Amino acid sequence: MEIRSDDVTAVSPEEAHERVHALALSTAGHPAVRNAFYELWMAGPLPAGHVEVVARNYLERVRRTPDRIALAFLSTTDVAARAEIVANLSDEMGHGDPARVHSVILRGFFETLLSRLRGHPVRLDDLTTPLLPSTVRLVEQSEKLFASPHPQESLGALLAQEWHAYPQLVFLYEGVRNYRDLFELTEFHEACEYFYLHIGATEKEHKLQALSTAARTCRTTADLAHLERGFTGYLELLADNWAELHRAVRPA
Ligand SMILES: [Fe+2]
Ligand SMILES: [Fe+2]
Numbered sequence: 001m002e003i004r005s006d007d008v009t010a011v012s013p014e015e016a017h018e019r020v021h022a023l024a025l026s027t028a029g030h031p032a033v034r035n036a037f038y039e040l041w042m043a044g045p046l047p048a049g050h051v052e053v054v055a056r057n058y059l060e061r062v063r064r065t066p067d068r069i070a071l072a073f074l075s076t077t078d079v080a081a082r083a084e085i086v087a088n089l090s091d092e093m094g095h096g097d098p099a100r101v102h103s104v105i106l107r108g109f110f111e112t113l114l115s116r117l118r119g120h121p122v123r124l125d126d127l128t129t130p131l132l133p134s135t136v137r138l139v140e141q142s143e144k145l146f147a148s149p150h151p152q153e154s155l156g157a158l159l160a161q162e163w164h165a166y167p168q169l170v171f172l173y174e175g176v177r178n179y180r181d182l183f184e185l186t187e188f189h190e191a192c193e194y195f196y197l198h199i200g201a202t203e204k205e206h207k208l209q210a211l212s213t214a215a216r217t218c219r220t221t222a223d224l225a226h227l228e229r230g231f232t233g234y235l236e237l238l239a240d241n242w243a244e245l246h247r248a249v250r251p252a
Helices: 013-029 036-043 048-063 065-075 079-092 102-118 133-146 151-182 185-191 193-216 221-249
Strands: none
Touching (some): 013 151, 048 065, 065 079, 065 102, 065 151, 079 102, 102 151, 102 185, 102 193, 133 151, 151 193
């Protein structure tokens, strides 16, 4: 059913939760989650130069995750929603420990992997690998969605971010296993902490938080329309980014 953004018909909390949950579940079949990049990434190891492209572009987006969550905090005034958003932000920022910040742990992983692939120490900041246009667009446009004057649009984007994250981390980790032979067994699992902390618990909690945060702020049909716009907008930016990344690293 088409939802009009000027329709102020009231929706009950139960109906809002049901509608938002259905939207969240639709993430599983979206090209942001089902795509050729993940298939290629999981099928076998890529050359070091291509892993560098993946690392540079993926880290650029992950590095800005706390900014997006902070914008969602600013866009809503609902106290319960804000409290849940702060819990999410605290996870991303390592609960106040700079060494535990998620993007710091991810950077460490990519630098370790690339150093093994190259056979010498690699620092991501020293690479000249360019950012893809869709990565730049994803960072810029998603911050507009998260900073929307309509809190529901911002929380819709947050819902998309948190619901696509779990399968994303599972697929990326499965691909990372293609490089397992570059490590001792225990060393490999130690290096994969970024993936385990997300697959283990963090993203499951974020999914539930984002769902209740989004549902509690939808009181009319128009609110649901704003939510859906933010949700779809963010997923489309992600899908475009994975598609361009796939074109950049697929075999010629
Ligand atoms: Fe994270
Ligand atoms: Fe998350």
